[in-house]
Amino acid sequence: MGIICKRWYYLSMVLFFVFSCKRSEKPAWQVAENWPIYLGDKHNTHRSSLAQINKENVHNLQPAWTYKTGDSDANSQMQCNPIIIDGTMYGSTPKLKIFALDAATGQQKWIFDPAVATDFSFNVNRGVSYWEDGDDKRILFTAGPYLFALNAHTGYPIQTFGIFGKASLKSKLGEWAQSLYVVSTTPGIVFEDLLILGSRVSEGALAAPGYIRAYNIRSGEVAWTFRTIPKPGEYGYDTWPKDAYKSIGGVNAWAGFALDEARGIVYVPTGSASYDFYGGNRIGANLFANCLVALNANTGERIWHYQTVHHDLWDRDLPAPPNLISIEKNGQKIDAVAQITKSGFVFVFDRETGEPLFPIEELAVQPTDLEGEESWPTQPFPVKPPPFAGQSLTAEHITDLSKESHDYIAGILPNVKTGEQFIPPSRQGTVIYPGFDGGGEWGGAAYDLTSGMLYVNANEMAWVLTMIKLQTGSSAKPMTLGESTYLANCAMCHGQDMLGDKTGTYPSLRGVTQKYREDELRNIVENGKNFMPGWKHLGDNRIQAVIDFVNGKQEPADAHSIGLEDNEGIIPYTHTGYNRLLDPYGYPAMKPPWGTLTAIDLNQGEIRWQVPLGEFEELTAKGIPKTGTENYGGPAITAGGLLFIGASKDEYFRAFDLSSGAELWKYKLPAGGYATPASYAVEGKQYIVIACGGGKMGTKSGDSYISFCLP
Numbered sequence: 001m002g003i004i005c006k007r008w009y010y011l012s013m014v015l016f017f018v019f020s021c022k023r024s025e026k027p028a029w030q031v032a033e034n035w036p037i038y039l040g041d042k043h044n045t046h047r048s049s050l051a052q053i054n055k056e057n058v059h060n061l062q063p064a065w066t067y068k069t070g071d072s073d074a075n076s077q078m079q080c081n082p083i084i085i086d087g088t089m090y091g092s093t094p095k096l097k098i099f100a101l102d103a104a105t106g107q108q109k110w111i112f113d114p115a116v117a118t119d120f121s122f123n124v125n126r127g128v129s130y131w132e133d134g135d136d137k138r139i140l141f142t143a144g145p146y147l148f149a150l151n152a153h154t155g156y157p158i159q160t161f162g163i164f165g166k167a168s169l170k171s172k173l174g175e176w177a178q179s180l181y182v183v184s185t186t187p188g189i190v191f192e193d194l195l196i197l198g199s200r201v202s203e204g205a206l207a208a209p210g211y212i213r214a215y216n217i218r219s220g221e222v223a224w225t226f227r228t229i230p231k232p233g234e235y236g237y238d239t240w241p242k243d244a245y246k247s248i249g250g251v252n253a254w255a256g257f258a259l260d261e262a263r264g265i266v267y268v269p270t271g272s273a274s275y276d277f278y279g280g281n282r283i284g285a286n287l288f289a290n291c292l293v294a295l296n297a298n299t300g301e302r303i304w305h306y307q308t309v310h311h312d313l314w315d316r317d318l319p320a321p322p323n324l325i326s327i328e329k330n331g332q333k334i335d336a337v338a339q340i341t342k343s344g345f346v347f348v349f350d351r352e353t354g355e356p357l358f359p360i361e362e363l364a365v366q367p368t369d370l371e372g373e374e375s376w377p378t379q380p381f382p383v384k385p386p387p388f389a390g391q392s393l394t395a396e397h398i399t400d401l402s403k404e405s406h407d408y409i410a411g412i413l414p415n416v417k418t419g420e421q422f423i424p425p426s427r428q429g430t431v432i433y434p435g436f437d438g439g440g441e442w443g444g445a446a447y448d449l450t451s452g453m454l455y456v457n458a459n460e461m462a463w464v465l466t467m468i469k470l471q472t473g474s475s476a477k478p479m480t481l482g483e484s485t486y487l488a489n490c491a492m493c494h495g496q497d498m499l500g501d502k503t504g505t506y507p508s509l510r511g512v513t514q515k516y517r518e519d520e521l522r523n524i525v526e527n528g529k530n531f532m533p534g535w536k537h538l539g540d541n542r543i544q545a546v547i548d549f550v551n552g553k554q555e556p557a558d559a560h561s562i563g564l565e566d567n568e569g570i571i572p573y574t575h576t577g578y579n580r581l582l583d584p585y586g587y588p589a590m591k592p593p594w595g596t597l598t599a600i601d602l603n604q605g606e607i608r609w610q611v612p613l614g615e616f617e618e619l620t621a622k623g624i625p626k627t628g629t630e631n632y633g634g635p636a637i638t639a640g641g642l643l644f645i646g647a648s649k650d651e652y653f654r655a656f657d658l659s660s661g662a663e664l665w666k667y668k669l670p671a672g673g674y675a676t677p678a679s680y681a682v683e684g685k686q687y688i689v690i691a692c693g694g695g696k697m698g699t700k701s702g703d704s705y706i707s708f709c710l711p
Contacts, residue, residue, distance in 0.1 A: 033086075033680060033681040035048065037083060037130065037189070038129070038186070039256070042259040042324075043258060045323065045448075045637075046444065046635055046637055047638070048639065048678075049639045050639060051640040051686075052684075053642065053688065055640065055642060055657055058664050058665045061708045062708060062709070066106065066706050067108070069095075069703040069705075070703060071097065072094045072693070073094070074701060075507075076094035076703075077674065077701065078093065078124075078691045078692070079125070080125060080691045081691075082691070087102065089101040090128050091127070091705065096143040097111050097113045098128060099111045103682050104683065112148075114148060118143075120144020120145065122144075123183045123200065126187065127141075127186070129187045129188050129190055129195060130152065131190050138151065139155075140217065144183060145170055146169060147166065148166045149161035149165055149167075161218070161219065162219075166220075169197075170182050171213065172211065173209055177249075180202065181202045181207075181208065181528075182199050184198060184254075186442075187256070189259050191261065193216060193218055196214045197212075198210065201250060201274070202250075202274060203275065205275045206249070206274075207249025209228065210253060210270070211228055212228065212253055212295070212300065224299055225300060226268075226293075226301075226302070229288075230245065230287070235302060239284045240286060244282055247281075248274065248282050249274045250274035251271065251288060251289045253268045253269060253271070255269050255271075255321055256321035256444075258324050264298055265303060265351070265352075267293070267295075268291075268292070268293040268294075269291075270292075272309075277314070278370065279374075280374070280572070282311075285307065285376060286312070289312055290308050290316055291305045292339045294337075304353065306354055310376035313425055314425070314432060314436075319342050319442050322338060323444075324336075324351065324447075325602055326449065327357065327602050334357065335351040336348055336602075338454060340456055342437070343387070343438075343439050344390070346388070346454065346602075348602065348605075356382075358383060358384035359383040359384065360381065361383060362380055365422040370426065372572060375424045384605030385601075385602070385605040385606060386605075388600065388607065389439040389440070389458045389596070391420070391421055395413065398413070399583055401619075401624075402585075405585065409583060415429065416428060416429035418430070418433070425465050425573075427466065427468065429465070430464070430466075431463070431581065432462065432463045435463040439459060442634075443457060443631075443633045443634025446637045448658065453601060453658070454599070454600040455598070456598055457596065457631055457634065457647055458631075459630050459631060460588065460593060461588050463580050464581050466575060468573065470488060470572055481542060482547075485545055486550065487574045493577065493578070495576070495577045496577065498510055512550060513550075522543060525538075525546065592625070593612040595612065595613040595628035595630055596611065596628055597613040597645070597661065599658070611661040611663075612627060613647065614631060614648025629650055631647035632696050635677075636676060636678060636688070642656070642658060644679070644690075646669065646674065646677065646692075648672075652666045653690055654666045667708070669704075670706075671693060672693070672696060672697075672699045674695070686709065689705060689707040692706060
């Protein structure tokens with residue numbers, strides 16, 4: 001009898017255990033509750049496996065809570081893709097304060113202001129990184145030229161990291177870079193105890209090098225460095241002039257990374273060398289500029305690379321982190337990496353070898369006509385997938401919005417160089433299309449492993465690049481030092497005429513002397529303000545000269561005329577600014593759509609659908625089909641069959657059907673959602689959150705995070 005009871009006891013325990021396990025299993029839509037890193041995961045899929053919000057009920061979506069940071073101003077932006085760890089959300093404010101919120105209620109847990117610890121020029125921040133070892137949980141982020149480590153529980157700096165919680169972003173860049181502009185706009189990626197980090201540097205003639213560094217997360221020390229501008233004996237050194245690493249800057253990874261943890265490989269997209277639009281002082285292909293580079297994540301050693309633009313003259317930085325994908329080819333699954341570009345291309349490579357998985361052609365492009373320049377004779381063009389953005393602006397592409405608009409643009413095109421990709425910069429004026437911001441841009445692409453589809457938003461905006469030659473003291477009418485300094489360093493943003501740009505991104509300098517005293521102007525020029533970097537490296541003579549020039553003071557020719565000693569390190573050309581090509585009413589020069597959302601089948605290398613993203617409501621009211629708008633920020637996709645995206649100039653947050661591109665829901669935000677959203681769950685409820693920072697394309701700035709859920 002005792003044996004039978006024991007058997008029933010053990011059987012009942014087994015049945016209880018099985019029954020309990022079955023009851024504790026979560027529904028499929030609850031499997032992934034966190035959004036633990038920037039863009040969702042280390043493969044940059046932008047994807048959540050949550051499905052509570054789906055195509056059938058998304059029309060019921062409503063705000064769950066709003067968190068206002070309270071520190072926006074007239075020119076601020078907020079591009080943060082927040083992370084969510086076990087019910088706590090971590091993100092940044094317009095003034096780069098870092099906060100922790102209850103992700104279900106939006107209630108603030110703590111906030112840290114880096115400005116208390118150091119002075120810095122503000123720049124955008126797209127998110128933070130998270131690391132843990134047992135109860136040691138850390139938030140890592142950058143502000144100004146520093147990397148900070150905070151206790152994730154309290155928000156207090158980790159005193160044993162660097163110097164009282166911060167480390168320099170200029171470590172291991174060399175002595176000459178210490179006075180130059182170095183920040184980081186995109187969070188680094190965590191590999192074991194390392195934070196692999198890129199940087200943003202100046203795009204002018206005097207720029208710091210953009211070396212890739214891995215910081216030890218425990219100590220703040222630099223564990224390894226990959227020199228993107230090689231030294232003698234290093235691979236790629238012969239693609240530059242002799243000792244270019246001593247004076248050339250740029251070649252930075254500002255857009256973020258992808259990480260294959262199992263293989264220990266980090267994938268690094270790099271930008272152009274400085275100066276962006278003239279390379280007479282850097283003749284050659286310029287490795288590792290404009291490359292996708294695969295590095296050993298433990299050591300920083302190069303495994304393979306592919307250069308997407310040779311000797312870049314168009315600011316064709318790789319604008320987003322790559323996506324780690326798996327594609328089917330000849331009946332086999334291949335682990336691959338896909339990289340979008342500003343030109344609207346998608347390059348697809350074998351993840352281990354770097355072998356292209358679709359054909360890429362090297363095609364001849366137009367030569368330069370600028371004195372001293374040597375443009376590269378060919379550039380790579382992927383055969384598949386087809387471009388997801390327009391490739392040329394010719395007469396057949398001119399806007400037909402109205403006769404006035406058409407005639408205005410038709411009068412401009414014959415006077416500039418246009419009609420194909422990679423026409424070099426010129427004094428005549430060159431159309432850059434897709435524009436300086438893409439095509440593809442920093443919002444990046446989303447990837448759905450279940451379907452093999454890549455989803456990417458893009459701009460259809462043409463810009464005009466016009467070069468001007470800086471005169472020297474031997475000219476018939478030499479420029480003053482102030483004029484030359486302004487044209488070489490300031491005109492590209494504030495304009496040759498000091499009127500700023502039409503969108504309000506760069507303010508006019510006319511009347512600036514009524515707003516600031518001379519000592520205040522000097523402080524701004526030296527140390528920067530808001531998104532303007534500091535220019536202390538120009539030296540006292542040039543800084544005073546440019547202040548005098550902006551103030552309209554006449555400089556004595558014998559005191560401030562340019563000599564060779566003054567012109568050292570200054571390239572012979574600058575440009576007239578970043579000028580969008582717009583019709584008289586402020587609309588883009590080409591026929592719509594002006595902003596798109598595209599689904600690309602990466603197994604076949606084909607576009608499945610493309611739809612406009614955004615609208616000008618005043619045009620829609622006239623019966624004009626949705627035009628799409630310029631857009632900034634990326635998509636997030638879910639297992640509920642949805643794609644969520646803000647990004648558009650009309651300040652709406654939208655949900656699209658992944659399978660068809662149909663718009664299923666939209667919500668007017670208090671300011672533009674120029675950031676990538678995140679999806680997460682707390683106690684079984686799914687949320688979608690987006691930062692509403694505005695401030696781009698002339699739209700108003702904002703300070704809100706809004707999280708949405710079903711009723």
